Amino acid sequence: MKTLIAGGTGLIGGALSRSLVADGHEVVVLTRKPDERPDRLPDAVRLIGWDGKTGEGWSDELPTTDVVVNLAGATIGPEGGLWTKARKQAILQSRVQSTAALIDGLRRVDQRPATLIQGSAVGFYGGQGSALITEEAPNGDDFLADVVAAWEAASDDAETLGLRRVLLRTGVVLAAKGGTLNLLALPHKLFVGGPLGNGKQYIPWVHIDDEVAAIRFLMEQPDLSGPFNITAPNPVTNRAMSNALGKVLGRPSLLPTPAFLLKLLLGEMSVLVLEGQRALPEALTESGFDFHFPNIEGALRDLL
Secondary structure (H helix, E strand, O other): OEEEEEOOOOHHHHHHHHHHHHOOOEEEEEEOOOOOOOOOOOOOOEEEEOOOOOOOOOHHHHHHOOEEEEOOOOOOOHHHOOOOHHHHHHHHHHHHHHHHHHHHHHHOOOOOOOEEEEEEEHHHHOOOOOOEEOOOOOOOOOHHHHHHHHHHHOOOHHHHOOOEEEEEEEOEEEOOOOOOHHHHHHHHHOOOOOOEOOOOOEEOEEEHHHHHHHHHHHHOOOOOOEEEEEOOOOOEEHHHHHHHHHHHHOOOOOOOEOHHHHHHHHHHHHHHHHOOOEEOOHHHHHOOOOOOOOOHHHHHHHHO
8 A cells, every 4th residue: 555645754644654664555755855854754755845835746646646644734832833823824824735735736637546534633623621522513613623624624625536535633642752742741750740720621632553543544444434533532631631640650740730821821822731622532433443542541651
């Protein structure tokens, strides 16, 4: 199987590439910096340059490709800077433009891949408090919900072009290197860990191994399409996550960080830690997928 990945140099793309290559599959990654190979990508992965805006220069790979995976998009986290007006525009445009580029590439060829695995996020639903959220829940009404809805909509024409389209509504991916886990664990390692805000907000987490396994499962099931929540079946509150981190690391988790301080430091971006979704992977589990790490303590012990 040949897989073409846009956004393949990131945390999820790198882990997916390693998994596919280990099983003997061909992987091509589209990147704006084809001369710079990240350590997370195996040597067997071919890097091809693209501008993220058109199908020009790389679409000739598509006739021999089986699956396209679109994970491209600017980071929404603190490492990318505060959510200024310009930053918010970059977050949106990086997703919409890169997806439009993939659709442009698909239009340029007569022989197309069978499947598009389209990146998305549980942010689609907006902040929902403690309500249980399945794939049937409606779109939210905040900034991230608007971004994710536009990201998904930009790939609509894939179905018109004859591709099976899967939407990966991914949660908070936990990994030993990269992602948010090290940021969550650092205060505990410094003996100042505790819940953020009131600690009641839910974290729709997923272990990186289950993220990759779920993507591969969806790649290989030709009858599955539409949105899938890629989150562990047991979401936890921020307070429960903090307690689990403290237990696994052997550190206290007694010092809460006030919500007003997070809002002062992060501005609008504070919704990333003060709001969440109690998302359930209903479509995924009903399709027969089994999670290797369904519970937070087991996942943290494996990663930390």
